[in-house]
Amino acid sequence: MHKRVFHVALLFAAALTMLGAGSSTTTLxxxxxxxxxxxxCAEILSECNHVGCPDSGPMIDELRKDIxxxxxxxxxxxxxxxxxxxxxxxxxxxxxxxxxxWIVPFAVLVLGGLGIVFVLRRWHRHTQLAAPAAxxxxxxxxxxxxxxxxE
Amino acid sequence: xxHPMPSxxxxxxxxxxxxxxxxxxAGALSxxxxxxxxxxxxDAERLRETARRAGIASFVAVSCAVFALVWAAFTNDYSVDYxxxxxxxxxxxxxxxxxxxxxxxxxxxxxxxxLSGYGFVLRLRDKADVTLxxxxxxxxxxxxxxxxxxxxxxxxxxxxxxxxxxxxDGLGLNTLLQYPEMVIHPPMLYLxxxxxxxxxxxxxxALMMRYPGEKWIHITRRWTMVTWLFLTCGICLGMHxxxxxLGWGGYWGWxxxxxxxxxxxxxxxxxxxxVMMQEKRGMMKRxxxxxxxxxxMLSILGTLLTRSGLVSSVHAxxxxxxxxxxxxFLAIVALVCTFTFVLQGDHLKTxxxxxxxxxxxxxxxxxxxxxxxxxxxxxxGTLYPVLSEWVNGSxxxxxxxxxxxxxxxxxxxxxxxxxxxxxLAWRSTSLRAxxxxxxxxxxxxxxxxxxxxxxxxxxxxxDSYGGGIYALVCIALGAGxxxxxxxxxxxxxxxxxxxxxxxxxxxAILLTxxxxxxxxGYLIHFGIVVLFIGIAGSAFNRSExxxxxxxxxxxxxxxxxxxxSFSQDSNAEYDTDYALLDVFHNGKKITQLAPEHRFxxxxxxxxTVVAIHSTLAADLYVVYxxxxxxxxxxxxxxFLNPLVNWIWIGVGIVIFGTFIALVPPLLPVSRKVxxxxxxxxxxxxxxx
Numbered sequence: 089m090h091k092r093v094f095h096v097a098l099l100f101a102a103a104l105t106m107l108g109a110g111s112s113t114t115t116l117x118x119x120x121x122x123x124x125x126x127x128x129c130a131e132i133l134s135e136c137n138h139v140g141c142p143d144s145g146p147m148i149d150e151l152r153k154d155i156x157x158x159x160x161x162x163x164x165x166x167x168x169x170x171x172x173x174x175x176x177x178x179x180x181x182x183x184x185x186x187x188x189x190w191i192v193p194f195a196v197l198v199l200g201g202l203g204i205v206f207v208l209r210r211w212h213r214h215t216q217l218a219a220p221a222a223x224x225x226x227x228x229x230x231x232x233x234x235x236x237x238x239e
Numbered sequence: 240x241x242h243p244m245p246s247x248x249x250x251x252x253x254x255x256x257x258x259x260x261x262x263x264x265a266g267a268l269s270x271x272x273x274x275x276x277x278x279x280x281x282d283a284e285r286l287r288e289t290a291r292r293a294g295i296a297s298f299v300a301v302s303c304a305v306f307a308l309v310w311a312a313f314t315n316d317y318s319v320d321y322x323x324x325x326x327x328x329x330x331x332x333x334x335x336x337x338x339x340x341x342x343x344x345x346x347x348x349x350x351x352x353x354l355s356g357y358g359f360v361l362r363l364r365d366k367a368d369v370t371l372x373x374x375x376x377x378x379x380x381x382x383x384x385x386x387x388x389x390x391x392x393x394x395x396x397x398x399x400x401x402x403x404x405x406x407x408d409g410l411g412l413n414t415l416l417q418y419p420e421m422v423i424h425p426p427m428l429y430l431x432x433x434x435x436x437x438x439x440x441x442x443x444x445a446l447m448m449r450y451p452g453e454k455w456i457h458i459t460r461r462w463t464m465v466t467w468l469f470l471t472c473g474i475c476l477g478m479h480x481x482x483x484x485l486g487w488g489g490y491w492g493w494x495x496x497x498x499x500x501x502x503x504x505x506x507x508x509x510x511x512x513x514v515m516m517q518e519k520r521g522m523m524k525r526x527x528x529x530x531x532x533x534x535x536m537l538s539i540l541g542t543l544l545t546r547s548g549l550v551s552s553v554h555a556x557x558x559x560x561x562x563x564x565x566x567x568f569l570a571i572v573a574l575v576c577t578f579t580f581v582l583q584g585d586h587l588k589t590x591x592x593x594x595x596x597x598x599x600x601x602x603x604x605x606x607x608x609x610x611x612x613x614x615x616x617x618x619x620g621t622l623y624p625v626l627s628e629w630v631n632g633s634x635x636x637x638x639x640x641x642x643x644x645x646x647x648x649x650x651x652x653x654x655x656x657x658x659x660x661x662x663l664a665w666r667s668t669s670l671r672a673x674x675x676x677x678x679x680x681x682x683x684x685x686x687x688x689x690x691x692x693x694x695x696x697x698x699x700x701x702d703s704y705g706g707g708i709y710a711l712v713c714i715a716l717g718a719g720x721x722x723x724x725x726x727x728x729x730x731x732x733x734x735x736x737x738x739x740x741x742x743x744x745x746x747a748i749l750l751t752x753x754x755x756x757x758x759x760g761y762l763i764h765f766g767i768v769v770l771f772i773g774i775a776g777s778a779f780n781r782s783e784x785x786x787x788x789x790x791x792x793x794x795x796x797x798x799x800x801x802x803x804s805f806s807q808d809s810n811a812e813y814d815t816d817y818a819l820l821d822v823f824h825n826g827k828k829i830t831q832l833a834p835e836h837r838f839x840x841x842x843x844x845x846x847t848v849v850a851i852h853s854t855l856a857a858d859l860y861v862v863y864x865x866x867x868x869x870x871x872x873x874x875x876x877x878f879l880n881p882l883v884n885w886i887w888i889g890v891g892i893v894i895f896g897t898f899i900a901l902v903p904p905l906l907p908v909s910r911k912v913x914x915x916x917x918x919x920x921x922x923x924x925x926x927x
Contacts, residue, residue: 124636132640135782174633178640180623185630189623189637193616193645200608208601211522211593 115155119164120148124178132178147172245319245397248307252348252397255300255355256387258293259380266290266377273370274448287373291362294376297383298352298359305352308345308396312338318405321345321396327409327841329811333422334412340425341416343546343561344396349426351386353433358383361437367458374444375437382436385568393561411841414813418484424476428500431470432538435503437462438510439535442528446579449586453521456514461901463514463531467507468897474500475890486847486862488782488878490886493642495550498621499541505614506534509607516603519665521590525580528587530607532576537614539569550621595667602660609653616645647709651716654771657764658720661727679726680719687718706778713775717768724761724768731758752905759900763893770889776857776882784876786867787818795879798859799823803831805873813837813846818863818873822852834863834875857881 120134127136127143133151136144147168154164162183168176180186269287272279279286308321312335317323325338325345340346358379365372390396400406415421438459445455477497482490491497510530516523543565544550593600620637627635662668662676688711696711732747739746751758783795787802794800805818817835821828832850839846852859860878867874 122640124638174631175636177636179637179644180627180635180641182631182635185627186635189619189627189635189641190645192619193612193649196615197608197612197649200612201605204601204604204608207604208593208596211589212596214592
């Protein structure tokens with residue numbers, strides 16, 4: 089049985105290694121996916137393919153030039169924001185306060201997870217200690233009334 | 240000039256408001272007197288009964304108002320401003336009816352009507368527990384008052400056009416709403432939103448009266464499930480409408496209005512799972528009360544966000560200045576809930592504690608965490624543009640790029656729990672049971688992942704920015720969950736078969752009938768998995784756009800579309816441009832598609848009519864984007880969207896599973912045992 093578990097674990101590890109393998113995405117595509125076409129089509133810049141779009145073609149050319157010129161990704165994104173406004177970004181990507189947008193959801197998940205672990209430990213500890221509580225007299229009267237109501 | 244029908248509608252609304260006010264105050268006074276054994280000038284129980292009847296009458300009154308508005312739509316009464324702006328003479332009958340909810344005032348009237356309808360049923364079915372129903376009815380009356388106040392003072396559906404002189408024709412219905420699903424989508428969605436008022440009212444009422452035990456949960460379970468079902472149907476109909484009508488190739492755009500519906504759905508789903516802890520083990524009582532409070536508040540918050548203009552949405556028809564009303568209402572609800580909980584929450588004590596970390600109880604906790612985090616993320620993403628404007632001075636875009644990166648991992652965690660949770664036993668799960676239950680699903684996950692890689696889903700050649708990896712994980716996990724569900728069915732059916740000598744199918748049906756809730760739940764999980772697999776297909780979407788003349792073609796992943804003709808047509812409602820395209824797959828003609836672009840005369844609005852060739856593997860989705868003004872030739876955009884049909888099939892399974900879960904389970908039948916003659920005498924006769 090241990091051998092089988094080991095094999096399964098090995099297979100998982102291999103699969104995970106493959107999941108982490110590098111992709112063939114180019115810098116142009118990667119940055120292009122962080123920008124939106126500002127013509128109103130609401131398409132990702134690299135995916136905007138509608139005929140006669142006045143913006144996507146020139147913007148992709150501009151992006152290509154910036155990459156060839158060796159500009160860093162943040163610098164390119166900042167330049168686009170300066171030219172087209174913050175709506176050109178497909179998501180909060182400018183750094184600074186925008187990092188909060190990405191961190192908060194996962195922070196909530198992690199804190200919630202820790203909270204659950206805390207609750208589970210507390211409940212588990214109580215299991216050994218707690219004795220069944222005696223019913224309160226008022227509650228008994230209430231239960232009696234409910235029985236009457238529902239008969 | 241006399242306007243009898245609008246006046247009748249106004250009067251009915253006013254009457255409904257007064258009746259609700261009476262139901263609230265008479266109900267509250269009588270319940271207070273009964274709880275404190277206080278003698279009133281009138282008999283408290285009779286006063287409570289009058290409050291109940293006033294609540295019932297309020298439904299009749301608001302129904303009259305709804306009738307008056309629909310009547311105005313059908314009789315083309317353009318003296319009513321709302322009818323003028325949302326109908327016209329040539330509008331089809333079904334859409335005249337749906338004009339009731341196509342604008343702000345009408346949709347609020349629909350909300351108030353459905354709320355009163357729920358209240359009507361609740362007040363009629365009060366025999367299960369008269370006092371608890373009286374509390375719930377009184378709380379519902381409070382919610383009704385808010386909506387009636389809105390309708391009477393802030394968003395009046397019967398206000399007349401300036402001068403009161405009716406124009407000859409109306410301005411027509413928004414063209415996007417002229418689609419069959421739009422006749423049922425909003426009522427379904429509203430039945431979902433509004434429906435959460437009922438479990439909310441029961442939870443608050445139970446807390447107010449310090450209701451012991453879990454009976455209020457038994458009473459509200461069906462209400463919650465039906466509400467959840469309506470909301471699910473409403474959301475999915477909206478998805479299908481967006482897919483078939485909006486012409487952008489997708490079904491979910493993370494628009495604030497879509498998000499507003501998803502938040503309470505996630506909260507409601509968490510509640511439906513979490514109450515099982517209370518029913519089975521007497522645990523999480525405080526949590527459940529807050530969960531339904533929050534779910535109700537989320538449905539109000541969603542409405543506030545989208546109708547106040549706080550966040551921008553494509554559903555511009557709904558923006559107005561009624562946001563302040565919703566803020567005040569929400570604040571009152573939050574205050575009442577907190578105050579009641581502080582005063583009365585001490586009786587909500589857990590009856591059991593956790594016996595093992597590896598148990599159904601702990602899986603429910605994690606399920607709640609994931610669902611509520613998902614709900615929070617949707618709220619966070621919806622509000623972030625407002626927050627960033629405060630901090631950075633400019634509104635940021637938070638759209639699919641953001642949600643796909645944050646929500647997809649959360650969704651996968653949920654899928655994982657969907658598989659794991661049902662395999663764990665209540666109280667404690669032994670290592671042997673874990674081995675027995677998890678081996679097959681784990682094998683299914685690994686085999687599916689390897690098969691997908693073998694068939695070309697290669698994460699290391701991913702050109703969809705992480706989508707391919709997520710799709711692979713999603714489909715593999717989905718296979719694991721389906722295996723787990725199937726093996727649970729088969730195991731149970733096997734036991735029934737040995738007991739009853741029926742065949743496996745009949746045994747599975749009997750098994751389901753014996754425990755409809757459990758196996759209905761499994762079917763819902765199965766449907767959700769199918770739906771997730773359909774969504775995973777979007778990682779492999781492809782599209783092409785070209786200008787097409789006669790005989791021109793577009794090729795996309797084995798499909799070839801050839802333009803046979805393009806032309807124009809007109810009728811009383813609209814002018815249309817269309818193209819006829821022959822579709823070939825692997826060289827063989829399979830169908831002809833005719834995407835259209837309409838222009839409606841009354842509303843002066845365009846509408847894209849998408850042509851879809853749908854199979855289980857993929858949808859070929861063709862849009863007439865417009866015409867090149869220089870050449871006069873159509874511009875055609877073609878999308879190839881894999882597995883979209885799986886989404887609609889998954890929704891169908893979810894609906895079916897919910898119906899199964901709502902069916903009362905088969906009661907255990909006592910078996911007749913042949914008693915040997917004389918045996919009765921031995922044990923003391925038949926009455927012994």
